[in-house]
Amino acid sequence: MADACQVIRKQDLPPPGGYKPIPFKRIPAKQYFSGYTLFAGYIGMTIGAIYLYNLTAQRIKKHEIEMRSSKMAIYPMLLAERDREYLKQLRRNRDAEAELMKDVPGWEVGTYYGEPVYKLVPQDALVEPIFHEYYAHTNPSDWFRRAYIKLRS
């Protein structure tokens, strides 16, 4: 029984020369700039950035003005062409409505059985129809294609 306990046991002890000292002292990070330098740097960089931003903003603004000038120069021509086609289409729409409703007794074109939509405007006034009325007699696929451009953009 006693022989079984004769194992050499190693005791847990400090290494030779003792433990290293515990590093409990605060080691602050190395400071490259002082606080005032940081403030000055921030202001300097901001001023530099504002300068560069303004250069770009001026460039973009000039570009926008040039593009707008160009569009305004051709706008009267496009509007004149559009007006002519628009009036032609209004006449086509009115003729189509007359053709469609010719069998309905009492129906008058542009009114609901003789009752006008707008009662206070002069009889000859041209009230521009809304999109759905303007496209009422077209092919539905044309309607949807146009509506996708006009009403959703």
Next chain:
Amino acid sequence: MVVTNNVVLPEESELTVEEVNLSTATLRAGSFHLGKYCENQNNEFMLCRFEEQDPRKCINEGKAVTACTLEFFRKVKKACLAEFNQYANCIDKSSGEYSFRYCRKTQDVYDKCMLENLNLERPPFGYFCEVRVHDTKRPKPPVEEKAVYPDATPALPEDAEKKPARFGSRFYWMTE
């Protein structure tokens, strides 16, 4: 539709004229000189359109605009076709928005040709964004007068007695 038979619409034959059959890039390339060349017609048409607020009343002005545009592009075709095509091609293919900023070299060539042959100068920067005064012979449309109603509440007479305010002021919330 709201357009009744009483509304006078112009006949189709009145509205049919030769239209400007050109692409956007071409129109944009010629836009500055075009705006200068047709300035009078354009201003006349736009003034009419915005004063009258009715496309039917400005048909003739619009036809003048289209005729002038056609005349301008015919002149360009006769005088500076190669330079113009080069410039329009550059505008068409350099960016997605027909930007002019990538085409300054071809623009210079085109401007020079226009100045030499047609004596048309490129208008100064932002010219068409500025307010321009136009003198026209067309009479101004009558302004709608303010409505007068016979049963309106009569105003106080001029010599009505005005007592001093009871609570020191007549601000609108002091409804004494």
